[in-house]
Amino acid sequence: MQITKLILAALCCFVIFSFGKAQERPNIILVLADDMGYSDLSCYGNPSISTPFLDSMAHKGLRATDFMVTSPSCTPSRASLLTGRYASRYNLPDPIGPGSSLGLPDEEITIAEMLKEVGYRTALVGKWHLGDKHDFNYPTGQGFDSFFGMLYSHDYRDPYVQTDTTIKIFRNRTPEIERPADSNLSRIYSEEVIHFIKDQQKGQPFFLYYAHNMPHLPVAFAARADRMKELQFGGALGAVVEDLDKQLALMWRTLEEQGLADNTILIFSSDNGPWIEYPVRMSGDGATKNWHAGTAGMFKGSKAQTYEGGVRVPFIVYWKGRVSEGTILRNAISNVDVLPTIAEWAHASLPKERALDGQSIASLLTGETEEGLFEHRPIYLVNHGKVEAVRSGSWKYRELPAGVNNNSGKAYPAAKELFNVSYDPGERTNVIDEFPEKTKELKMLFDAFNATSK
Numbered sequence: 001m002q003i004t005k006l007i008l009a010a011l012c013c014f015v016i017f018s019f020g021k022a023q024e025r026p027n028i029i030l031v032l033a034d035d036m037g038y039s040d041l042s043c044y045g046n047p048s049i050s051t052p053f054l055d056s057m058a059h060k061g062l063r064a065t066d067f068m069v070t071s072p073s074c075t076p077s078r079a080s081l082l083t084g085r086y087a088s089r090y091n092l093p094d095p096i097g098p099g100s101s102l103g104l105p106d107e108e109i110t111i112a113e114m115l116k117e118v119g120y121r122t123a124l125v126g127k128w129h130l131g132d133k134h135d136f137n138y139p140t141g142q143g144f145d146s147f148f149g150m151l152y153s154h155d156y157r158d159p160y161v162q163t164d165t166t167i168k169i170f171r172n173r174t175p176e177i178e179r180p181a182d183s184n185l186s187r188i189y190s191e192e193v194i195h196f197i198k199d200q201q202k203g204q205p206f207f208l209y210y211a212h213n214m215p216h217l218p219v220a221f222a223a224r225a226d227r228m229k230e231l232q233f234g235g236a237l238g239a240v241v242e243d244l245d246k247q248l249a250l251m252w253r254t255l256e257e258q259g260l261a262d263n264t265i266l267i268f269s270s271d272n273g274p275w276i277e278y279p280v281r282m283s284g285d286g287a288t289k290n291w292h293a294g295t296a297g298m299f300k301g302s303k304a305q306t307y308e309g310g311v312r313v314p315f316i317v318y319w320k321g322r323v324s325e326g327t328i329l330r331n332a333i334s335n336v337d338v339l340p341t342i343a344e345w346a347h348a349s350l351p352k353e354r355a356l357d358g359q360s361i362a363s364l365l366t367g368e369t370e371e372g373l374f375e376h377r378p379i380y381l382v383n384h385g386k387v388e389a390v391r392s393g394s395w396k397y398r399e400l401p402a403g404v405n406n407n408s409g410k411a412y413p414a415a416k417e418l419f420n421v422s423y424d425p426g427e428r429t430n431v432i433d434e435f436p437e438k439t440k441e442l443k444m445l446f447d448a449f450n451a452t453s454k
Contacts, residue, residue: 093385103131
């Protein structure tokens with residue numbers, strides 16, 4: 001009898017301990033904008049666009065100035081973010097279309113799958129763009145308990161893409177809204193997010209991946225309700241970015257009303273830089289203008305390029321009491337760092353038998369490790385499945401053969417370049433001849449990259 005009581009007491013302690021751990025784990029909201037440039041937010045220097053909510057989160061938390069994506073286009077960037085691994089390791093070199101034989105493989109472990117193992121409720125609201133061919137390519141096959149959104153960008157329709165695909169918003173695997181108006185997308189997603197937050201069960205942490213379609217082109221039709229405002233402020237681009245900010249403010253107010261905000265981590269970023277050199281097909285609607293694409297500030301380059309303008313994007317982190325107020329982080333960090341960082345914060349085990357390319361930057365984000373003392377491994381910039389550049393600290397080596405830009409159709413020459421992007425963030429001066437030893441060092445790192453190892 002005494003032994004039985006001891007066993008029951010031990011079991012009770014285990015249940016209480018486990019429940020307590022679940023209570024202690026933070027909720028996590030990962031917000032991803034689409035094609036947002038480095039300077040599309042007012043807290044990153046835009047003089048015309050007002051984003052008071054994200055500005056306040058940056059002020060109360062952390063704003064990174066050297067956060068980069070490891071691939072400068074939608075599909076590989078999103079895959080890398082969710083897996084902590086370069087997308088070239090599992091053959092997702094470029095954006096994929098409806099019915100593509102490519103997609104996120106079953107054996108890859110996403111942030112959602114990792115967090116489900118420690119009791120998180122997981123949801124994706126918004127854009128996926130990681131395949132639809134097999135059951136395991138869908139969000140619900142990659143660890144998300146629920147999915148509400150589009151499988152691709154909202155430009156997979158005439159006149160932008162010659163396709164018989166009809167744009168739909170899905171709930172899990174079932175189409176729910178057919179041909180949604182661009183002007184309604186942010187509102188539709190916002191309502192779903194608010195419903196998800198209000199439906200939370202006490203004691204169970206949640207992970208919400210909130211992936212907006214905007215400000216990916218076209219933005220003209222998404223901004224129609226703001227025509228008068230366009231004449232005074234940031235135009236169609238400003239209208240959709242300001243609307244995105246307002247919807248995030250509504251989300252956060254709901255978290256506060258539900259008593260969830262104090263234990264919720266908010267991470268905001270973009271999948272790549274702005275589509276400045278967009279293809280001619282995007283202006284075939286008679287409405288899209290070149291100023292509708294986002295801006296990259298002082299940086300050279302565009303979406304689909306490995307210059308800074310294509311890969312350096314906003315990165316804001318807020319976590320009350322853990323991320324110091326008003327932090328500006330200047331270290332080079334990347335999107336493959338997000339999974340291992342979340343794993344540390346959520347007390348989750350890292351994926352097994354998967355070589356992670358990212359590393360936890362948790363101590364850097366919370367200020368436990370000083371910027372100058374943090375050692376980050378080299379960051380590779382992979383485009384079309386091949387390495388094009390490597391970052392090591394402030395130094396960047398870039399090498400690629402002559403070719404043609406898939407977006408603009410413009411030819412570009414072969415390049416072998418070395419930049420110090422702290423001194424020269426605009427990559428104006430190639431110093432490869434001035435620093436032969438540094439060139440040799442980074443060239444060795446560049447050549448050591450294995451784009452296909454598992």
